[in-house]
Amino acid sequence: MAAQLYKTHTGQLFHAGSIVIINVGLPARGKTHGSRSLVRYMNWLGVKSKSFHMGQYRRRLYGTEIPADYFDLGNERMADSRMRAEDSCIQDIIEHLTTGGGQLAIFDASNLRAARRRQIYDRFEQNHIRPLFVEYICENEAIVEENIRKVKITSPDYVTMDSESAVRDFKVRIAHMEPYYETIDDNDLSYIKLYNVGEHFVVNNIRGYLQSRVVFYMMNLHIAGRTIYLARSGESSNEGSYKADAPLSEAGHKYARNLRDAIMRCLDERNKDVLAKTDVDMSKRALKVWTSTHVKSYQTAEYFTQSNNVVVRRRMLLKGLNPGVCENLSLDEVKTKFPEEYRSYLRDPYHHRYSLAESYHDVSVRLEPVILELERERDDVLIIAPESALRCIYAYFAPEGVPDSLIPTLAFPRSIFVELTPTAYGCKERRVGINPSTSD
Numbered sequence: 001m002a003a004q005l006y007k008t009h010t011g012q013l014f015h016a017g018s019i020v021i022i023n024v025g026l027p028a029r030g031k032t033h034g035s036r037s038l039v040r041y042m043n044w045l046g047v048k049s050k051s052f053h054m055g056q057y058r059r060r061l062y063g064t065e066i067p068a069d070y071f072d073l074g075n076e077r078m079a080d081s082r083m084r085a086e087d088s089c090i091q092d093i094i095e096h097l098t099t100g101g102g103q104l105a106i107f108d109a110s111n112l113r114a115a116r117r118r119q120i121y122d123r124f125e126q127n128h129i130r131p132l133f134v135e136y137i138c139e140n141e142a143i144v145e146e147n148i149r150k151v152k153i154t155s156p157d158y159v160t161m162d163s164e165s166a167v168r169d170f171k172v173r174i175a176h177m178e179p180y181y182e183t184i185d186d187n188d189l190s191y192i193k194l195y196n197v198g199e200h201f202v203v204n205n206i207r208g209y210l211q212s213r214v215v216f217y218m219m220n221l222h223i224a225g226r227t228i229y230l231a232r233s234g235e236s237s238n239e240g241s242y243k244a245d246a247p248l249s250e251a252g253h254k255y256a257r258n259l260r261d262a263i264m265r266c267l268d269e270r271n272k273d274v275l276a277k278t279d280v281d282m283s284k285r286a287l288k289v290w291t292s293t294h295v296k297s298y299q300t301a302e303y304f305t306q307s308n309n310v311v312v313r314r315r316m317l318l319k320g321l322n323p324g325v326c327e328n329l330s331l332d333e334v335k336t337k338f339p340e341e342y343r344s345y346l347r348d349p350y351h352h353r354y355s356l357a358e359s360y361h362d363v364s365v366r367l368e369p370v371i372l373e374l375e376r377e378r379d380d381v382l383i384i385a386p387e388s389a390l391r392c393i394y395a396y397f398a399p400e401g402v403p404d405s406l407i408p409t410l411a412f413p414r415s416i417f418v419e420l421t422p423t424a425y426g427c428k429e430r431r432v433g434i435n436p437s438t439s440d
Contacts, residue, residue, distance in 0.1 A: 017103075017130055017208060017210065018097040018098075018102070018103050018104070018105075018128070018129050018130065019103075019104055019105075019129065019130040019131070019132055019208075019210050019211060019214075020093055020097065020104075020105045020106070020107060020124050020129050020130070020131050020132070021035075021038070021104070021105070021106045021107065021131075021132050021133075021134050021214065022107045022111055022117065022120060022121070022124075022131055022132070022133050022134070023035065023106065023107060023108050023109060023110075023111060023133075023134055023135075023136065024110070024111045024112070024117070024133055024134065024135040024136070024183075024184060025110060025112075025135055025136035025137060025138075026110065026112070026138075026174055026177060026178065026181060027110065027170065027173060027174050027177070028138075028144050028147040028148045028170070028174065029136035029137065029138045029144065029147070029197075030136050030138070030147065030194075030197045030221075031108055031110075031134075031136050032051075032053060032108055033423070034134070034136065034194070034197075034218070034221055035051040035053075035106045035108045036051060036426060037217075037221060037375065037422065038051075038106065038214065038217055038218070038221075039051045039104075039106065040396065040397070040427075041217050041371075041375070042104050042213070042214075042217075043401070044364075044368075044371065044396050045213070047103050047104050047210065047213075048101055048102045048103050048104070049102065049103065049104040049105070049106075050096055050102055050104075050105055050106070051105070051106040051108050052089050052092060052093050052096075052105060052106065052107055052108060053108045053109075054085065054086070054089055054107075054108060054109035054110070055155065055156070055157065057085045057086075057088050057089045058070075058085045059156060059157070061081075061084065061085050061088070062081065062085075064156060064157050064159070064160075066157070068169065068172045068173060068176060069176065070082070071173040071176045071177055072176040072177075073112065073113065073176075073177060073179075073180040074179070074180065086109065089107065089109070090107065090120065090123060090124075093105045093107055093124075094123075094124070094127050094129070097127075097129050098127060098128075098129075103210070104210060104214075107120070110177060111133075112177060112180050112181045112182060113180055113182055114182045114184075114185075114186070117133070117184075118186075121189070130190070130207070130208070130211070131189075131190065132190045132191065132192070132206075132211050132214060133184055133189055133190065133191035133192070134191070134192045134194065134214075134218065135183065135184050135191060135192070135193045135194070136194050136197070137183070137193060137194065137195050137196075138195075138196055138197065139195065139196060140196050143196060143197060148167055148170055148171070149163070149167060149278065150225065150278075158170075187204055187205065188205070189204070189205065190204065190205045190206055190207055190211060191203075191204050191205070192204075192206075192214070192215060192218055194218060194221070197221070197222055198219075198221050198222045201218070201219060203215055217372075217375075220372055220375050220376045221375065222376070222378060224378040225421075225423075226377060226378055226379060226380050226381070226421075226422075227267075227270070227380045227381075227419060227420070227421050228374060228380070228381050228382075228383070228397065228419075228420040228421075228422070229263060229266075229380070229381070229382040229383065229417055229418065229419055229420070230382075230383050230385075230390050230393060230394060230412065230417060230418040230420070231259055231263075231300075231382065231383070231384050231390075231412075231417040231418075232384075232385075232386070232387055232390065232412050232413070232414050233252075233291075233292070233294060233296045233297040233300050233384055233385060233386055234248045234249075234251075234252030234253065234255040234256045234259075234296055234299065234300040234414070235248065235249050235251050235252040235255060235296070235414070236248060236249060236252060236295070236296040237249045237252075240327075240328045241327060241328055242320065242322060242323055242327050243327060245294055245295050245296075246295065246296065247295045247296060247299060248295075248296050248299045248300065252296060252299070252300070253299075255300070255414055255434070255435075256299065256300040256301075256302075256303045257303055258434050258435040259300065259303070259384075259417065259434055260303040260304050260306075260307065262417065262432065262433075262434045262435070263287075263304075263382060263417065264307055266419065266432055267287065267380065270282070271283050271285075284309060285309065285379055285380060286309045286310070286311055286379045286380070287304070287307075287309060287310045287311070287379065287380050287381075287382060288310075288311050288313065288377065288379050288380065288381045288382070289301045289304045289310060289311065289312045289313070289381075289382045289383075289384060290313050290314075290315050290318060290370075290381060290382070290383050290384070290385075291312065291313070291314055291315065291318065291383075291384045291385065292314070292315060292316075292318035292319045292320065292384070292385045292386060292389065293314050293315070293316050293318075293319060294319060294320065294385075294386060297318070297384050297385055297386065298312075298314055298384075300384050301384050304382070315370065317366055317367055317369060317370050318367075318370065318383065318385040318389050319385075319386070319389065320385070320386030320387070320388045320389055321357070321358050321359075321360065321362075321363050321386070321388035321389075322356075322357050322358045323354065323357050324353075324354045324355050324356035324357025324358070325338070325354055325355045325356050325357065326338070326354045326357060334354075338354070338355075341354055341355070348405070349405060349408045349409075350404040350405055350407055350408060351404075360388070360391070360392060360404075360407050360408050361404070363388060363389060363392050364392045364395075364407075367389065367392050367393060370393070371393070371396055374393075387410075387411075387412050390410075390412045390418075391407050391408065391410040391412070392407060394410060394412075394418065394420075395407045395410070397420045397422070397427045397429075398427070398429070399426050399427050399428065399429050414434070415433060415434060415435075416431045416432060416433055416434060417431075417432055417434060418430075418431055418432075419431070419432055
């Protein structure tokens with residue numbers, strides 16, 4: 001929860017109400033990936049959000065070894081089992097939104113039949129929860145095939161199965177479900193239709209602030225795989241000063257060369273691994289390097305211009321936190337010079353703003369356009385920026401989430417860079433060593 005707009009005693013945006021997003025669509029169309037991404041973004045805005053995945057409830061009740069005819073909606077013998085899992089999930093959503101302090105929930109299931117969707121709609125309406133349907137339609141079989149092979153066979157259902165057997169089993173599931181798929185055609189409903197994971201959209205009867213924010217975000221959504229790297233700027237010749245904006249020191253130049261070598265080596269290893277596993281050649285994919293306008297940041301990035309398929313771009317929004325009157329002061333010095341300010345900082349280090357300075361909340365709000373562009377980006381991105389900006393960006397993608405009070409304490413030493421890989425089942429994180437001699 002980084003860039004929250006404001007707080008109320010309930011923790012909710014008071015004018016927005018509670019909404020549930022009801023996913024619609026066949027498997028392998030991007031529903032889970034879209035749901036996880038949307039939850040990440042809405043929590044960033046301070047809207048307490050959670051995705052409820054139907055598969056988790058099914059596995060909790062019946063385990064992972066589910067017969068394929070469970071997914072045949074015409075199989076009445078399995079109807080009670082399917083309904084039991086659905087009802088359990090729906091009840092948890094209602095509790096999350098009515099008594100659990102949540103404001104947005106996603107019912108991540110296929111929801112293929114119109115009559116059943118109407119029953120679900122009525123149940124939420126009776127609990128004063130606004131439903132919004134999001135239908136994922138994919139007419140490109142290549143996208144579906146890639147999604148099955150890259151995402152679905154890694155789901156908990158297939159942990160004990162080899163990849164080709166998992167692919168075959170998953171395609172049988174889809175074949176069982178296809179005859180019962182009814183697209184949304186009721187224009188009294190609020191809905192979004194996404195074709196080919198963002199190729200084009202149909203939006204109908206959108207109501208209120210939260211639904212509008214959902215539409216805005218979904219129009220930036222894709223499921224293409226990419227990697228995001230976060231790295232500190234190199235050391236400057238006047239490291240403690242924000243205003244001086246000094247160039248790289250000798251150690252800073254050494255770090256920049258080592259960072260370039262480590263990142264390019266990491267990408268090369270990744271590309272060879274993907275080629276061996278999927279026969280997909282990623283060697284021509286661009287690496288986009290975004291850097292702040294601090295001299296030490298773009299000088300660090302300039303070393304990447306010597307490599308092929310690299311584009312470097314300066315971004316004003318990636319500048320570090322302005323420390324105001326506390327520039328060049330340690331926390332002990334701040335405590336002595338500004339004791340009242342220091343106590344306020346300890347009470348709320350994320351929101352506190354020293355005189356003439358920015359707070360971490362200010363930095364997070366400033367970075368929202370960068371976050372949205374990262375969500376749109378299909379190429380790999382390396383962000384080289386001061387540690388304060390990296391803290392806020394990392395908090396958005398962090399696999400386990402980061403309480404806002406801890407964001408100012410996150411450390412990004414110059415001995416490592418962080419590799420983040422958004423996936424349908426969360427964001428994978430890896431910390432990769434650069435060179436022991438460059439550590440802080």
